[in-house]
Amino acid sequence: MISGTSRACLNVSRITRAVVAAVCMAFSSWVGSAEERVTPQPSFSDGEIKIILSHGPWPAPLAPDPTNRVSGKQDAIELGTLLFFDRRLSGSGTKACASCHVPERNWSDNLRRGVGMAELDRNTPTLMNVRGQRWYGWDGAADSLWSQSLRPIVDARELAATPRHVADLVRSDEQLSCRYRQVFGTLPWPTDDETVFVNVGKVLAAFQETLLSGRTPFDQFRDALARGESLSSLSYSAPAQRGLQIFIGKGGCTSCHSGPNFTNGEFFSTGLSRFGPLRKPDPGRDAGIRQLRESRFNLLGPYNDDATGASATHTRQIAMASGNFGAFKVPSLRNLMLTSPYGHDGDVETIAEVVRLHASDGQPAGAPSLTPREQTDLVVFLESLSTFANPWRPEDAARCE
Numbered sequence: 001m002i003s004g005t006s007r008a009c010l011n012v013s014r015i016t017r018a019v020v021a022a023v024c025m026a027f028s029s030w031v032g033s034a035e036e037r038v039t040p041q042p043s044f045s046d047g048e049i050k051i052i053l054s055h056g057p058w059p060a061p062l063a064p065d066p067t068n069r070v071s072g073k074q075d076a077i078e079l080g081t082l083l084f085f086d087r088r089l090s091g092s093g094t095k096a097c098a099s100c101h102v103p104e105r106n107w108s109d110n111l112r113r114g115v116g117m118a119e120l121d122r123n124t125p126t127l128m129n130v131r132g133q134r135w136y137g138w139d140g141a142a143d144s145l146w147s148q149s150l151r152p153i154v155d156a157r158e159l160a161a162t163p164r165h166v167a168d169l170v171r172s173d174e175q176l177s178c179r180y181r182q183v184f185g186t187l188p189w190p191t192d193d194e195t196v197f198v199n200v201g202k203v204l205a206a207f208q209e210t211l212l213s214g215r216t217p218f219d220q221f222r223d224a225l226a227r228g229e230s231l232s233s234l235s236y237s238a239p240a241q242r243g244l245q246i247f248i249g250k251g252g253c254t255s256c257h258s259g260p261n262f263t264n265g266e267f268f269s270t271g272l273s274r275f276g277p278l279r280k281p282d283p284g285r286d287a288g289i290r291q292l293r294e295s296r297f298n299l300l301g302p303y304n305d306d307a308t309g310a311s312a313t314h315t316r317q318i319a320m321a322s323g324n325f326g327a328f329k330v331p332s333l334r335n336l337m338l339t340s341p342y343g344h345d346g347d348v349e350t351i352a353e354v355v356r357l358h359a360s361d362g363q364p365a366g367a368p369s370l371t372p373r374e375q376t377d378l379v380v381f382l383e384s385l386s387t388f389a390n391p392w393r394p395e396d397a398a399r400c401e
Contacts, residue, residue: 065209071206072206077207084101084207106338109124123343123346126335135265135288143299149200149202218385239377243377267329284344334385336382355370
């Protein structure tokens, strides 16, 4: 006989089922059997501890973005928040940034591929911990968070708007125009739509910079090591510690997933898939570099607020290479449990499947060969990089007068 609770569970949505399954998996991994709980923790060498410590502290300190003069300013954050959730930003008035980057879904959508005005070719990346990166997008076609924020607004498959549409929205809405003047001083009228458009991107970026995930079981363990506490006194499970040792050692994972945010922010071809929908080749970074060079909104253009020019060095030095084709940005591993499905094309459903594909005896090229037990331990470690704490909550802003 099925209980009332079981009937309710059977009626949850696919996304909710996935999240519940992930939570249950994590819980079972942490609690484990009595036998697993008494399994001795692995020992870490001084070299291994040094690598572990390099993945923190969290959250990592970060200065305001020098390319965006309103980065970190509260009035800009408030205006950016309003615009992020405003469906009028789209050409049709039916889509907002938050339509794909949903707060309750870790600022992604849990879909295989994003859906704007049409289905897109790639998975929607989370906006959590998006601040302070060198490149943005799966292909790195933007070199700042504010320029990345402009791309979906004018993409015909996403929000399908124009700079004029965006500028007219800001000018015609009493609260938006008032807040714009508070942030930038003047609101160009009736011309110079592009300046208003770019400034909208900058306040959107100011808001997104505030999206930070909470501290995880790994962070607690890492900080305890930094304080010199003994491993035996720590609550971090033995499987998670074994998985961590594989991650920083045999697995070779830190060659790409390094630093406090568990990504080097660069591009790599895993060999898993270079094709988009309908088996069309997806050139990845190769196309991203071309788009970046052609963009009027890159850091070499007129809208970079960094007077020193230092922030544009990487863009200036970027070069085409044969290895760019089919390479995609290395994602952060933080809150991995909340961002399924995985990969640039959303073709991988579970963390266990990601690990299996990367540990399949040399396929993709260069992958380590891990035993089933090692793969399981690695999954437990990766789950320890997630937390349900510190969820974002909207704050009521005072009316602009």
